[in-house]
Amino acid sequence: MTAAFLLITAIVMFGHMEDFLGAALLSRPLVLGPLVGIVLGDPVQGIIIGATLELIFMGNIKVGAAIPPDVITGGVLGTAFAIMSGKGAEIALAIAVPVSILAEMVISGLFVLRPVLSSRFEKYAEEGNYRGIEILHVASGLTKPLLMGILTFLALVLGDQVMKSFLDSIPPWVQSGLQVAGNMLPAAGFALLMNLMFNKKVAAYFFLGFILASYLKLPMIAIGGLGVILALIITELSNKTKVTDDYEFEEEPEVAAGEVKSPVTKGDIRKVFFRSLALEANFNFETWQNTGFAFSIIPVLKKLYKTKEQMSAALKRHLQFFNTTAHGSTLIMGITAAMEEQNSRKEDFDTESINAVKSGLMGPLAGVFDSLFWGTLKVIAAGVGISLAINGNILGPILFILVFNIPHIALRYNLAFIGYNTGNRFLQNLAKSGIMDKLTTGATILGLMVIGAMPATLMPVSTPIMIGTSGSEVALQGILDQLVPGLLPLALTFLTFYFVRRNVKTIWLLLGILALGFTGSILHIFA
Amino acid sequence: MIKLTRIDDRFVHGQVSFTWVPSLEINCLVVANDKIAADEFQKMAFNLAKPPAAKLLIFTINEAIAFLNDPKSKNAKIMILVNSVGDAFRLTQEVREIQSVNFGGIRMKPGAKLITKAVAVDDNDISIIKLLLESCIELEVRQVPGDKKQLMANLLQLQADQI
Numbered sequence: 001m002t003a004a005f006l007l008i009t010a011i012v013m014f015g016h017m018e019d020f021l022g023a024a025l026l027s028r029p030l031v032l033g034p035l036v037g038i039v040l041g042d043p044v045q046g047i048i049i050g051a052t053l054e055l056i057f058m059g060n061i062k063v064g065a066a067i068p069p070d071v072i073t074g075g076v077l078g079t080a081f082a083i084m085s086g087k088g089a090e091i092a093l094a095i096a097v098p099v100s101i102l103a104e105m106v107i108s109g110l111f112v113l114r115p116v117l118s119s120r121f122e123k124y125a126e127e128g129n130y131r132g133i134e135i136l137h138v139a140s141g142l143t144k145p146l147l148m149g150i151l152t153f154l155a156l157v158l159g160d161q162v163m164k165s166f167l168d169s170i171p172p173w174v175q176s177g178l179q180v181a182g183n184m185l186p187a188a189g190f191a192l193l194m195n196l197m198f199n200k201k202v203a204a205y206f207f208l209g210f211i212l213a214s215y216l217k218l219p220m221i222a223i224g225g226l227g228v229i230l231a232l233i234i235t236e237l238s239n240k241t242k243v244t245d246d247y248e249f250e251e252e253p254e255v256a257a258g259e260v261k262s263p264v265t266k267g268d269i270r271k272v273f274f275r276s277l278a279l280e281a282n283f284n285f286e287t288w289q290n291t292g293f294a295f296s297i298i299p300v301l302k303k304l305y306k307t308k309e310q311m312s313a314a315l316k317r318h319l320q321f322f323n324t325t326a327h328g329s330t331l332i333m334g335i336t337a338a339m340e341e342q343n344s345r346k347e348d349f350d351t352e353s354i355n356a357v358k359s360g361l362m363g364p365l366a367g368v369f370d371s372l373f374w375g376t377l378k379v380i381a382a383g384v385g386i387s388l389a390i391n392g393n394i395l396g397p398i399l400f401i402l403v404f405n406i407p408h409i410a411l412r413y414n415l416a417f418i419g420y421n422t423g424n425r426f427l428q429n430l431a432k433s434g435i436m437d438k439l440t441t442g443a444t445i446l447g448l449m450v451i452g453a454m455p456a457t458l459m460p461v462s463t464p465i466m467i468g469t470s471g472s473e474v475a476l477q478g479i480l481d482q483l484v485p486g487l488l489p490l491a492l493t494f495l496t497f498y499f500v501r502r503n504v505k506t507i508w509l510l511l512g513i514l515a516l517g518f519t520g521s522i523l524h525i526f527a
Numbered sequence: 528m529i530k531l532t533r534i535d536d537r538f539v540h541g542q543v544s545f546t547w548v549p550s551l552e553i554n555c556l557v558v559a560n561d562k563i564a565a566d567e568f569q570k571m572a573f574n575l576a577k578p579p580a581a582k583l584l585i586f587t588i589n590e591a592i593a594f595l596n597d598p599k600s601k602n603a604k605i606m607i608l609v610n611s612v613g614d615a616f617r618l619t620q621e622v623r624e625i626q627s628v629n630f631g632g633i634r635m636k637p638g639a640k641l642i643t644k645a646v647a648v649d650d651n652d653i654s655i656i657k658l659l660l661e662s663c664i665e666l667e668v669r670q671v672p673g674d675k676k677q678l679m680a681n682l683l684q685l686q687a688d689q690i
Contacts, residue, residue, distance in 0.1 A: 112644065196545050199552075199580050285644040286635050321634040325541065360569050363537030364576030370541035371578075424568060431571040440579045503550060503672040 005156040007039040008080050012152040015072035016145040020138075022277035022412070023326045025378070025404050029053035029075035029096075030385055030397050036079045044392040045088075049079045051389035051396060052089035053096055055458055056185040058382050059192025059506070067108055068506070073148050074100025077155055084160070085167045090178040093185065095163075097510055099155075103148065110147065114140060114284030121291055125319050128311035130298045133319075137295045141281025173522065180526050181517025183461050184492060186454070188509045191496035193451050196375045197444045198497070205230075205445045209452025214486040220387040220453060224380050227449040231442035237435070263303045264341055264420075271299040272333050273416045279326045288323040293333070293358075300337040304344040313351070314340065320355055324362040328369030330412050331426075332361050334419020357424070368436065376443040377404050383450040387457055459489035464527045488526075529595065529605045529624050535631035536610040538563070542631065544578040546671040547606060555603035556583045559591035559618060560610055581606075588614055592621040612652040612659075619664050627665035630679060642682045643668050653683065 014035075015027035025031065030050045037046015057071040078096030082088065117140055124132035198206060205227075212218045212226065231237070279292035297318055305311045324332060336358060343349040381404035389396025418426050430436055463480070466473040480487050492513075499509060520526035530551040535543065538558050547553065556577060563569045564587040577583040582603075586594060591607070594600055595618070607625075609615050612633075619625045632645045639649035646668055648656065656679060659666055666679035 108644075195549055197549075199549065201580070286641060286647075323537070357568075359537075360566075361572055363540035364572040366537070366540040367544045367576030367578070370545060375545075427575065428568075428571055431575055436575045437579060444579065501550060505673050 001160070002157075004039055005153060005160075008036060008076060008156060009149050009153040011035050011039070012073055012076045013145040013149040015076065016148050018072075019141050019144065019281040019283065020278045022408075023280065024277075024408065025381065025401060027072050028400070029057060029071055029079070030382070030389060030400050032072065032076050033079045034389075034394065034397050036076055037083060040080065040083045042083050043394070045083055046079060047389045047392050047394060047396060049082060049089045049092045050075075051386045052182065053078065053093060054382060054386050054389075054400075055189055056093060056097075056182075056510075057100075058186070058189030058379075058386075059195075067104055067111070069097075069100035070103035070107055070148075071096070071100050073103040073152055074098075077152060080156065081159070081163050081167065085164050087167055087175075088179070090175060090182040091167060091170075093182050094178055097514075101507060103151070106147070106151065107144065110144060111283060111285045114143075114282060115286035117282070117284075118286060121294075121319055122316070125294075125315035126312055128308040128315065130302065130311065130315060133291065133294055133315060134298060137282050137291045138278070140291075141278060177518040177521040180461075180521035181514045183459060184513050184517040184526070185510060186459050187489070187492045187496040188506065188513055190451055190454055190459075190493045191500045191509070192506065193375075193379055193447075194493075194497050195500045196371070197447055202441075202444055202448055205448040206452035209449035209454075210456055210486070210490060212449075213453035214456035214484065214490075218453075220383045220450065220457065223453045224384060224446070224450055227380075227446035230449070231445040234445060235438040235442040237438050237442055262341060264300055264337060265303075266417075268299045268303055269334065269337065269416050269420050270413075272296050272337065273330055273413050275299065276326070276330050276333060276412065276416070279329050287319070287321050289326075289329075290319050290322045293322040293329075294318040296329075296333050297336060297340070300340060304340055310344075317351065317355055320359075322358065322362060324366045325369035325373060327373045327408055327412055328365055328415060330416035331365060331419040332358060334416045334421075335361070335423050337420050338423045361427075368440075371440060372443055373404075373408065376447040377407060379447045380450050383454060390458065455489035455493045456486035459486075459492070461488045461492060462527055463488065464524055528601060528603070529607060529622075531629055532607040532609070532615065532618065532625050532627065533629040533631045534609055534612060534615050534633060536633055538608045538610065539573050539576045539583070542671055543606070543608070544576065546673070548578050548581055550672040551604065551606065553604050553606040554581050555600075555605045556581050557591055557594065557605055557607045558583070558585045559588050559607055559614060560585075561587045564590065588617050592618065595622045595624065612648070612655045616655050616659055619659060619662065625664070627667065628659065630666065630668040631670055643677065645670050656683065 011032055015032050018024070018027035033050020033053060034043055034046045037043040037049070040046070053071065053075045057069070057075070074096040077099050078092040078094075081095050082092035085091070117136060120136060121133060124130075124136065194206070209223055209227070212223050275296040275298070278295060279289050281295075282291045283289060294315060301311060301314045305314055336354060339354045339357065343351055343354065381400050384403055385396045385400025387396075388399065462477045465476040467476050468474050484490070496509060496513065499512070517526060530553060531547060533543075533547070538560075539556060543556070548556070558573060563573070564585055570585050573585060574583060584594070595605070595607070607618065609618065615628050619628065630646050633647050633652075635641060635647040636649065639647040639652070641647045656666060660680055668677040668679060668682065669675070
C-alpha cells in the first residue's frame with residue numbers, strides 16, 4: 001500500500017506544481033482523478049469521480065487574492081479514499097469538501113509567510129545577482145508542492161485505517177442522501193459561473209443553451225460549436241478586416257537600414273514565454289507575482305545589460321509589485337522587453353516609464369484575460385470534458401486539457417512576440433478597432449450557452465413524488481418531463497444563483513445545498 | 528446613485544469586473560485620478576478592460592466631484608474607483624452622498640505595513656483614515672463582495688495594540 005500512497009502523494013505534488021506549469025488546468029480534479037484511478041487500478045472510477053468533483057468545484061477560480069478551496073489536495077484525497085474503500089463519487093466529495101477548505105488555510109498561510117524572502121530577493125537585486133533570484137524563486141515555488149505532499153502522505157498513512165472503518169460504518173441512508181446532495185452540488189458551480197456573465201441583456205443565450213440540451217438533447221460539443229457560430233454572427237467579429245487594413249499604412253518604420261542589430265534574439269523571447277509558465281511559483285500576499293516577472297524577463301536582461309550596475313537597476317525595477325492573469329502575462333513581458341532594449345540603447349531613456357507601463361497594463365489586461373480564460377475557455381473545456389468523463393470516457397480529461405490549452409499556449413506564446421515587436425501599438429490598435437468589446441460580448445454569449453446546457457445534462461436531480469389517489473397515481477417527474485425536461489436542476493441553479501448574487505460565501509452555498517439534498521433524500525422529495 | 532466607492536490601485540481589473548459590477552449591478556464605472564485622466568495610453572488600457580455591462584468614465588478628481596454632484600448622474604448605478612486614501616478623502620469632502628469607502632487593494636510601499644493581505648497603509652494614510660473616521664465615514668476592507676466586511680477602525684486598533 002505504501003507504494004500506492006507514495007504515488008498518490010506524487011499526484012498531489014504534481015498538482016501543486018501548477019505554479020510552474022502556467023495554470024494550464026493540469027491540477028483540476030478532472031485530470032488528477034483519472035491519475036489516482038490509474039494508481040489504484042480503477043481508472044474508470046477515477047474519471048467518473050474526477051468529473052463529479054470538477055462539476056462541483058467548477059466555479060472556484062482564483063481572481064486576485066481570493067484563494068479558492070484547495071481542490072488539488074481535497075480532490076485527490078477524496079478520490080483516493082473513495083476508491084480504496086470501494087465507494088462512489090458521493091463519498092469522494094464528502095471528503096473533498098472539508099479537506100479542500102482546510103488545505104486552503106494552509107496555503108493562505110504560506111502566501112502570508114513568503115514575503116519573509118523579500119529582503120533576500122532585494123539583496124540579490126542590489127548585487128545584480130540574477131542567478132540568486134532565479135534559484136530563490138524556484139526554491140520558494142517548490143515549498144508548496146513539498147508541504148502539501150508531506151501533509152497528503154501523512155493523511156494517507158494515518159487516515160487509511162480510520163477512514164476505511166469510518167466509511168464502512170456509514171449507513172445506506174446517509175450514503176443515498178449524500179448521493180442526492182452530490183447530484184445537486186454542481187448548482188453551486190453553475191451559479192458561480194453565471195455570476196461572471198449573467199445579466200438581463202444576455203440572459204436569452206443561457207436559456208438557448210438550456211433548451212438545446214434539455215429538449216433537443218444535443219451533446220455539449222455541438223452546443224459549443226453553435227455558440228461559436230452564433231457569437232461570430234452577432235458580434236460581426238469576422239468583419240474586422242477593414243479596421244486592421246487601416247493601420248497597416250500607419251507607422252511601421254523603427255527598423256531602418258543600418259540600425260544596430262538587436263542583441264535580443266527570438267530564442268530569448270521564447271525563453272520569456274517558457275519562464276512565464278512559472279510566473280506564480282513564488283506567489284505571495286505582499287508583492288504577488290513580482291519575482292515571477294523578474295524570473296521571466298531575466299533572459300532578456302542578461303543580453304542587454306553587461307555591467308553589474310545596469311543589471312542591478314533592472315532587477316530592482318522588476319521586483320516591484322506585479323499581478324495579472326498568468327495566461328496573458330507574456331504580452332506585458334514582451335512590451336517590457338522592448339522598452340528595456342530601448343533603455344539599453346538610449347542614455348536619456350526614462351526608466352520610470354517601464355514600470356508605469358507595467359503597472360498601467362496589469363490591471364486592465366487582468367480584466368480582459370480573466371474573462372477570456374476563466375469566464376469562457378475554462379467553461380467550455382469543462383463542459384465538453386465533464387459531459388464525456390461523467391460516463392467514464394477517457395476522452396473527457398484529454399479534451400478538457402486540449403480545448404483549454406491549445407488556445408492558451410498559442411496565445412501565450414504569440415503574445416510575447418506581439419508585445420516585443422509592436423509594443424503598445426498593438427493595444428492602441430485593439431482599442432481603436434473596438435474589437436475588444438465584440439470579443440467580450442462574443443465570449444459571454446458562448447460561455448452562457450454552455451453554462452445553460454449544463455443543468456440539463458450534468459445534474460441528474462429528480463423527484464420520486466407520486467400524485468393522485470392510490471391506484472391511479474401519476475409520477476410528478478413524468479409530468480415535469482413533459483413540460484420542461486430538466487426543470488428541477490434549472491430551478492435549483494437559479495435558487496443558488498439568487499444566493500450568489502446576495503454575496504453568500506461559497507462554503508455556505510455548498511453546505512446549504514448539501515443539507516437540502518440530504519433532507520430531500522430522507523423525506524423522499526428528491527432522488 | 529453611488530453604490531460603492533473603492534480604493535484599489537489597480538483600478539479596473541478582474542475583481543472589479545467580475546464580482547463587484549455584477550453583484551451591485553453597476554452600470555457606470557468612474558475612475559477618478561488626475562494622472563490617468565491626462566494619460567491617453569492609460570485611458571485606452573482601461574477601456575479595453577471594462578466589462579461590457581458598464582460604461583467607463585475617467586475623470587480628474589475635480590471633474591469626478593462635479594459629475595457625482597450633478598443630479599443627472601443620480602439615475603446611474605455608479606462605482607467609483609480611486610487609487611489612494613488621499614483621493615478618497617478629497618471625494619468624501621465634496622460629495623455628500625459618499626458615506627462609506629471600501630478598501631480593495633493598496634500595494635506595499637516603503638514605510639507601509641500590511642493590515643490585511645491586500646491592503647498596506649503608511650503613517651500618512653493612517654492620519655487621513657483618522658480624519659475620515661472623524662467625519663463618520665464607514666471604512667471597510669473587502670476585496671470581493673463575498674468577503675466579510677472588516678472595519679478599518681478595528682483593524683488599525685489591532686495593529687496599535689500589537690506594537
